[in-house]
Amino acid sequence: MKIxxxxxxxxxxxxxxxxxxxxxxxxxxSLRQMIGEQVLLSVPAVNIVSRLAASRLVEKSGTSKxxxxxxxxxxxxxxxxxxxxxxxxxxxxxRSIVGDEHTMEDVIDLEHEALAETGNIILNACLATIAxxxxxxxxxxxxxxxxxxGEELFDIQGGIKADSLVLFLYIDFTIKKRNIHxxxxxxxxLPAIVALRGIVRNFIDSIGQQTETDAS
Amino acid sequence: MxxxxxxxxxxxxxxxxxxxxxxxxxxxxxxxxxxxATEALNAxxxxxxxxxxxxxxxxxxxxxxxxxxxxxxxxEMPIAIVSANIQDEIIGRARELNAAFIAKPLTDEALxxxxxxxxxxxxxxxx
Numbered sequence: 001m002k003i004x005x006x007x008x009x010x011x012x013x014x015x016x017x018x019x020x021x022x023x024x025x026x027x028x029x030s031l032r033q034m035i036g037e038q039v040l041l042s043v044p045a046v047n048i049v050s051r052l053a054a055s056r057l058v059e060k061s062g063t064s065k066x067x068x069x070x071x072x073x074x075x076x077x078x079x080x081x082x083x084x085x086x087x088x089x090x091x092x093x094x095r096s097i098v099g100d101e102h103t104m105e106d107v108i109d110l111e112h113e114a115l116a117e118t119g120n121i122i123l124n125a126c127l128a129t130i131a132x133x134x135x136x137x138x139x140x141x142x143x144x145x146x147x148x149x150g151e152e153l154f155d156i157q158g159g160i161k162a163d164s165l166v167l168f169l170y171i172d173f174t175i176k177k178r179n180i181h182x183x184x185x186x187x188x189x190l191p192a193i194v195a196l197r198g199i200v201r202n203f204i205d206s207i208g209q210q211t212e213t214d215a216s
Numbered sequence: 217m218x219x220x221x222x223x224x225x226x227x228x229x230x231x232x233x234x235x236x237x238x239x240x241x242x243x244x245x246x247x248x249x250x251x252x253a254t255e256a257l258n259a260x261x262x263x264x265x266x267x268x269x270x271x272x273x274x275x276x277x278x279x280x281x282x283x284x285x286x287x288x289x290x291x292e293m294p295i296a297i298v299s300a301n302i303q304d305e306i307i308g309r310a311r312e313l314n315a316a317f318i319a320k321p322l323t324d325e326a327l328x329x330x331x332x333x334x335x336x337x338x339x340x341x342x343x
Contacts, residue, residue, distance in 0.1 A: 030300065033321045098229070110229060117227040120273065121320045124300035137305045142226075142275060 008197060013046075015200050019133050020044055024171045024184055027126035034118065035096040035175060042172035048193070052162040055150030057170065058084050058183055064149040069119020073127050075138035076199055077192040079167075081127055083119040085182025087147060090115065096178050116143045126184060134199050135206075154187065167193045218244040219338065220264055224256040224282065225271035225298070230320070234269055234298065237327050253277035253285070260286055265293070267334045269318070269327075272299035272306060280306070283313045292341060294334030298322060 008016065024044055032039045049057075058066065068084040085093065094114040095107050102110075120143045131138045146153060156162045170185040188196065219242075223234045231249050238245055248263050250256040253276055259265055268286070272279035279297050286293065297310040300320040310317045316333070318326045 030321055033323070098232075113228045117229040120227070121300040124273075124320075125302070128301050128303040128306075131303045131305075135304075137303060140273065140301060142273060 008200075011204055012197060012200050015204050016196070017044070017046055019130055019200070019203070020046060020169050020186075022133055023126040023130040026129040027122045027184055028173060030121050030125040031118075031173065031175075034121065035178075037096065037175055037177050040174045040176060044169065044171040046167065046169045048165055049168050050163045051154050051156050051166055051187075052151070054166060054168040054170075054185075054187065055154045055156060057150075057168070058153065058185065059150045063088065065147075066149060066153060067115065067145070067147050068153045069115055069123065069143045069145055070153070071119070071123050071127075071143050072141040073138045075131070076134075076136045077188060077195040079186055079188035079192050081123040081140075082153060082185045082187070083122050083182065084153060084185060085180065089180045089182070092178055093118070093175075093180050093182075096175065096180070112145055115145050119143045119145070122184065126186075134203055136199060165190055167196070218242075218246055219266040219335075220246040220248060222248045222250060222256060222259050222263075222265045222268040222270075224250045224253070224268065224274075224279070226251050226274045227271070230271060230298075233322055234327075237322055237324055241324060241328050241331060253279075253282040256282055257285060260290065266338055267294040267331075269296050269298050270315075272297050272301050280309050280313065283310070283315050287313060292337070294330075294337050296330045 021044055028039045028041050063086045065087040066084055067087045067090050068082045070080055070082045072080050090111060091107055094111050097114055097118055098107060098110055124140055127138055127140055167188040168185065170183050172181060172183055174181040221238065223231050225231045235247055238247060248259050248265060250259050252274055270279040270282055283295055283297065286295065296316040296318045298318045298320060299306065302319050307317045316330050318330055
């Protein structure tokens with residue numbers, strides 16, 4: 001996992017990377033179960049970047065016409081989780097979930113519903129797994145389907161400063177047989193990072209205590 | 217007499233997935249669908265519902281609040297919360313309300329296991 005998280009110790013960075021990895025792996029397993037085909041994951045990346053830089057990263061697939069399912073989460077730390085992919089892949093993803101036996105008309109009818117529910121399942125799998133690993137509780141909002149470029153997806157045009165820093169965790173996924181690719185992304189603002197750091201420290205301490213108990 | 221099962225989920229796709237799994241496992245079941253807690257409470261009051269599958273994250277009243285409301289009049293009705301939110305706290309709260317928890321994506325195995333247990337409870341209740 002590529003990590004460049006300022007201010008965190010190496011052990012904290014390592015723990016954060018591992019926790020994120022567990023969450024996105026569970027999300028990928030859920031997606032695989034829904035479509036019945038292999039989902040390939042990239043190496044997850046965790047960076048502190050500006051919102052603008054984060055928005056550019058999700059456009060790196062070459063298209064700025066994106067579609068995303070977005071859910072806010074809050075609890076001990078707060079942020080947003082997004083399932084993002086090129087808008088051109090939307091109907092193919094829906095078809096892979098509802099089944100090839102449905103007509104294109106059915107797929108178009110179901111597009112919004114299917115995207116919201118798919119995002120809900122995948123993002124909840126990721127967030128709930130992270131909450132469980134940390135022994136914390138997170139509230140997760142209802143899913144919203146949004147279309148636009150990276151800036152619209154990350155609310156930069158909604159008044160949020162483009163240069164404000166966020167903890168940006170993202171992973172690429174590819175459904176090879178369907179030629180669909182996308183991202184699972186988590187964004188947290190700086191106060192959330194401070195809270196997260198405390199929780200990650202507790203997590204490391206609890207592992208240390210467990211190891212001592214196991215050894216005694 | 218076949219059982220009547222209530223499916224509660226704000227997502228049409230999620231209701232389709234549950235209904236499709238139910239038709240495979242128990243095609244004789246009669247299905248009643250609700251898109252929110254208010255519709256679900258009406259169905260519990262007015263339709264003879266034997267068991268229920270309830271989503272957690274819904275607009276307005278969430279699934280756990282809905283189960284708590286249903287429990288006031290139906291303390292023994294077999295109910296499962298069906299959710300992708302697999303947080304330990306959510307599963308624990310479902311258990312406190314005497315409800316099962318089934319993770320999304322829904323599988324026939326997980327639903328089948330709940331329905332087998334529910335059928336036994338319903339059979340015992342009528343004996």
